[in-house]
Amino acid sequence: MKALHERAQTVLNNNFKEGFSIPCAKLYPFQWFWDSGLIAIGFAHFDMQKAEQEIETLLDAQWENGFIPHIIFHTDTDTYFPGPDFHRSDLHPQSSKKYKSTGMTQPPVTGFVLEEMYRISKDKVATLKYIETVIDKVYDNHNYFFTKRDPQNEGLVYIYHNWESGTDNSPIWDDIWDTMDPPEYTFERRDTTHVDAAERPSKREYDHYLYIIDIAKEHNYSDEKIAELSPFLVQDPLFNAILIKSNQSLINLYELLGDYSKVEQLKQWQNKSVKAFNDKLFDEELGAYIHYDLRNEKPLRYLSSSSFAPLYANIPSKERADSMVKVMMEKFGGDQQYLCASFDPTSERFNPKKYWRGPVWINLNWMLFKGLKQYGFSEIAERVKQDTIEIIEKNGFYEYFDSRKEMHKDGTAGYGGNDFSWSAALLVDLLND
Numbered sequence: 417m418k419a420l421h422e423r424a425q426t427v428l429n430n431n432f433k434e435g436f437s438i439p440c441a442k443l444y445p446f447q448w449f450w451d452s453g454l455i456a457i458g459f460a461h462f463d464m465q466k467a468e469q470e471i472e473t474l475l476d477a478q479w480e481n482g483f484i485p486h487i488i489f490h491t492d493t494d495t496y497f498p499g500p501d502f503h504r505s506d507l508h509p510q511s512s513k514k515y516k517s518t519g520m521t522q523p524p525v526t527g528f529v530l531e532e533m534y535r536i537s538k539d540k541v542a543t544l545k546y547i548e549t550v551i552d553k554v555y556d557n558h559n560y561f562f563t564k565r566d567p568q569n570e571g572l573v574y575i576y577h578n579w580e581s582g583t584d585n586s587p588i589w590d591d592i593w594d595t596m597d598p599p600e601y602t603f604e605r606r607d608t609t610h611v612d613a614a615e616r617p618s619k620r621e622y623d624h625y626l627y628i629i630d631i632a633k634e635h636n637y638s639d640e641k642i643a644e645l646s647p648f649l650v651q652d653p654l655f656n657a658i659l660i661k662s663n664q665s666l667i668n669l670y671e672l673l674g675d676y677s678k679v680e681q682l683k684q685w686q687n688k689s690v691k692a693f694n695d696k697l698f699d700e701e702l703g704a705y706i707h708y709d710l711r712n713e714k715p716l717r718y719l720s721s722s723s724f725a726p727l728y729a730n731i732p733s734k735e736r737a738d739s740m741v742k743v744m745m746e747k748f749g750g751d752q753q754y755l756c757a758s759f760d761p762t763s764e765r766f767n768p769k770k771y772w773r774g775p776v777w778i779n780l781n782w783m784l785f786k787g788l789k790q791y792g793f794s795e796i797a798e799r800v801k802q803d804t805i806e807i808i809e810k811n812g813f814y815e816y817f818d819s820r821k822e823m824h825k826d827g828t829a830g831y832g833g834n835d836f837s838w839s840a841a842l843l844v845d846l847l848n849d
């Protein structure tokens with residue numbers, strides 16, 4: 417059998433289309449924001465040109481206000497729902513005239529991806545030159561977030577849709593669905609023709625997803641109106657941690673470039689955000705970070721892999737990090753579990769087979785590995801790494817994996833799409849670590 421890293425490279429090369437990658441064939445036929453960034457990290461190890469192109473294509477779809485959409489519809493295909501005709505990005509006056517896209521975004525990984533590309537690069541001078549050509553666009557994206565997505569000027573940005581979180585049907589959103597009563601939509605699901613319906617969100621959940629978009633569309637995707645009216649308005653610890661991590665990367669890269677014109681502003685955002693994050697999103701009783709429902713002004717007190725992601729962005733103090741790791745190992749790290757389930761395995765809402773309701777995801781594992789290592793938890797970091805390699809070796813490059821070890825006996829514990837790009841890309845990075 418071919419070595420794992422060679423197989424990973426094949427997955428990535430096959431999913432690379434004209435200047436961008438699809439997350440996987442059939443299920444996800446377009447370019448997705450955070451997928452693209454994470455994919456570029458994988459390519460950086462063996463094909464820097466593709467890594468650079470991936471980011472350029474993503475940034476080419478940026479709107480005039482700095483916003484970067486979550487899906488860029490490069491091709492006309494009706495194998496995905498909802499497509500461009502439902503999303504109607506053209507309603508926003510500053511949207512891209514070149515590409516059709518969604519009117520929502522995703523975790524802003526681009527800043528830290530550029531820094532990772534620089535770390536990986538064997539030709540630092542050339543990579544830094546490349547970074548110089550794109551970094552201002554990433555800055556504009558951060559400017560968009562800090563000025564348009566923080567209505568109470570707290571230093572924390574909101575997301576207005578579960579699809580913005582990336583953790584699409586996390587049980588945490590159930591609390592928000594309880595506050596809504598959307599109409600029953602008539603539409604044809606496409607995802608369930610490619611993947612077992614038991615592993616995907618329900619029809620009723622999709623009604624909620626579509627309804628939030630309809631409200632945003634009624635107001636031409638105005639940020640102000642969304643902040644005022646969207647039934648989903650959440651401060652998400654994963655999303656904000658990623659923004660903070662990327663923001664620090666921008667500071668580091670501008671300093672490397674010797675361009676200090678934006679550093680002061682970036683540092684101001686950074687200090688304010690880290691403080692607000694620690695003041696507002698840490699739950700002393702749970703011992704980790706949680707989500708906050710800004711629409712209904714209440715904390716959403718659940719543990720998920722997002723609760724530990726702030727380690728990656730260097731947000732917690734050493735003392736808090738100790739408490740987080742203790743909680744993680746007690747609740748998520750039992751002998752019978754692979755690290756790290758996406759939702760609390762001790763909760764009654766946990767489902768180890770269903771999308772973001774419990775399975776292990778490689779992107780979150782990658783962030784946890786880096787974060788744990790940074791704080792000196794070398795053994796646990798190593799376990800996350802070995803668990804990640806093992807589940808891919810046993811099952812293939814799936815989109816997500818059962819967290820229960822007993823399910824991995826016959827290589828059928830990988831779920832969702834197969835030959836999934838970020839699983840391959842981040843494995844390449846882990847194998848090189």
Ligand code: 2M8
Nearest residue numbers: 439444448450451579581582583584
């Ligand atoms: C999943 O989300 C899309 C919608 O954006 C879907 O379910 O159709 C999520 O896992 C998301 O985080 C990911 O970026 C996307 C593509 O891999 O798939």
